[in-house]
Amino acid sequence: xxxxxxxxxxxxxxxxxxxxxxxxxxxxxxxxxxxxxxxxxxxxxxxxxxxxxxxxxxxxxxxxxxxxxxxxxxxxxxxxxxxxxxxxxxxxxxxxxxxxxxxxxxxxxx
Amino acid sequence: xxxxxxxxxxxxxxxxxxxxxxxxxxxxxxxxxxxxxxxxxxxxxxxxxxxxxxxxxxxxxxxxxxxxxxxxxxxxxxxxxxxxxxxxxxxxxxxxxxxxxxxxxxxxxxx
Numbered sequence: 001x002x003x004x005x006x007x008x009x010x011x012x013x014x015x016x017x018x019x020x021x022x023x024x025x026x027x028x029x030x031x032x033x034x035x036x037x038x039x040x041x042x043x044x045x046x047x048x049x050x051x052x053x054x055x056x057x058x059x060x061x062x063x064x065x066x067x068x069x070x071x072x073x074x075x076x077x078x079x080x081x082x083x084x085x086x087x088x089x090x091x092x093x094x095x096x097x098x099x100x101x102x103x104x105x106x107x108x109x110x
Numbered sequence: 111x112x113x114x115x116x117x118x119x120x121x122x123x124x125x126x127x128x129x130x131x132x133x134x135x136x137x138x139x140x141x142x143x144x145x146x147x148x149x150x151x152x153x154x155x156x157x158x159x160x161x162x163x164x165x166x167x168x169x170x171x172x173x174x175x176x177x178x179x180x181x182x183x184x185x186x187x188x189x190x191x192x193x194x195x196x197x198x199x200x201x202x203x204x205x206x207x208x209x210x211x212x213x214x215x216x217x218x219x220x221x
Binding site for chain 2: 031033035040041042043044045048050055056091093095097098099100101102103104
């Protein structure tokens with residue numbers, strides 16, 4: 001499978017725990033994006049990388065959210081001290097002019 | 111003001127009719143415009159993109175762009191029940207490196 005891969009696909013956690021999501025983009029795509037999507041809403045831009053450089057992170061929802069792409073290949077999105085309001089689908093995408101999305105990681109915070 | 115605005119619907123059309131979906135955007139410098147389809151529980155998938163003013167046709171789909179009015183639309187001809195989904199409008203910023211989405215329009219095609 002040469003598409004964008006995300007894992008885990010589903011994560012259930014208790015409030016206050018930390019969670020980490022991983023994204024493996026399409027191999028030749030240099031840009032990688034993270035979005036959050038809640039029910040009935042469109043994808044909400046969080047951050048993006050060009051290779052290993054994080055070029056925009058002002059849209060991360062709070063300082064509990066952080067993302068890395070250490071070697072310019074896969075990326076991780078971490079949410080610390082999760083809150084119930086963090087429950088959402090977290091989508092990763094990579095692009096060469098148009099976005100290709102992974103299947104998403106659904107987070108449920110109890 | 112949000113970067114991309116869409117009528118959330120829901121929009122219902124009978125099978126075989128034309129479905130018309132609309133989108134406006136705020137950044138006048140935006141260069142590229144995309145329509146994505148999203149089935150319930152799935153991730154968005156690209157239907158088509160448009161860069162230049164005017165119409166672009168791809169099968170049953172036609173995208174229309176009017177940069178002066180900051181308006182993008184998607185027409186679906188001969189609508190099928192399988193077209194029932196949420197349609198997301200996305201805009202690529204002037205820098206070309208950020209994509210912003212509208213809230214989506216829910217379309218139901220009634221057999």
